[in-house]
Amino acid sequence: MKIGMILExxxxxxxxxxxxxxxxxxCEDLEIEKPETLVNKQRLMNEAPEVAQTLLQNGCDIVFIIWDKKPRWGEGGNCETDTAALTTALTQLGINMTQIRLCCIDEMMESWMxxxxxxxxxxxxxxxNHALQNIGDHATPAEQTDPKNRIKRYLRDHFNKIKYNDYDHNLQIVKAFPDFNRTAANNSSFKYFKDSIEEICP
Structure with missing residues (x-):
């Protein structure tokens, strides 16, 4: 099973x-193409359908289009509206939607982290080696808003030797998860991504 990913x-x-x-x-048996990175949400909304078409033509079995509900510049977003717009554009290109997974992350990657x-x-x-207060599970959508600043505030208050930077630290944090079951239980958008991977796992 070969998958492609289109990211913002x-x-x-x-x-x-x-x-x-x-x-x-x-799913360790997945073959994953190098992700197509479209820089921002606006470009993803405009360009992802044609990029997905190319990935499918080049041999991908499934293409994941993954974006944050709340863009980096801080404006609001609506997963239903975004998903409908992408579905329309993909369908107009004649793409079989069974080969597409539309993953709108609520509200951004750090929310499920x-x-x-x-x-x-x-x-x-x-x-x-110092004992540190637990940041605690952020188990509801309301608790998962503004996640980057929540991380920064925790570090400022409890371990100010580290200045959080998503480019430097997100993968390190994700690699420290023992599994992703609780994450999926507490964030439905991540659950959709996880379930979608597991459903296609050969």
Whole structure:
């Protein structure tokens, strides 16, 4: 099974490392093409359908289009509206939607990263021998808003030797998760991504 991924990040952005890593952890037999990175949400919405068509023509069995509900520039987003727009554009190109997985992340990647505290706490505890207060599971959508600042506030208050940077730290944190079951239980958009990978795992 060969999959492609279309992401809204920069070519060296954290999404391009994190989502293929998780897919391989969930299904080591997957063949994953190098992610197509479209830099921002606007470009993803405009260009992803044609990029998906190319990936399918080049031999991918399934293409994942993954974007954050809330763009980097901080404006609101709507997963239903985005999904409908992409579905219309993909269908107009004659793409079989059974080969597409549309993953709108609520509200951004770091939201599901704090949904289960184990990854973050395993990572931060690997940096020190001091006892640290647990950041706690952020188990509801309301608790998962503004996740980057939640991480930054925790580090400022409890371990200010590290200045959080998503490019440097997200993959490290994700690699510290023992599994992704609690994350999926606490963030439905991540659950859809996880379930979609497991459903196609050969």
């Amino acid at each position: 990040c920069q070519p060296a952005g954290p999404d391009a490392a994190v989502y293929p890593y998780i897919a391989k952890k969930l 704090i949904a289960d505290s184990r990854g973050f706490m395993n990572w931060i505890r690997s940096k020190t």
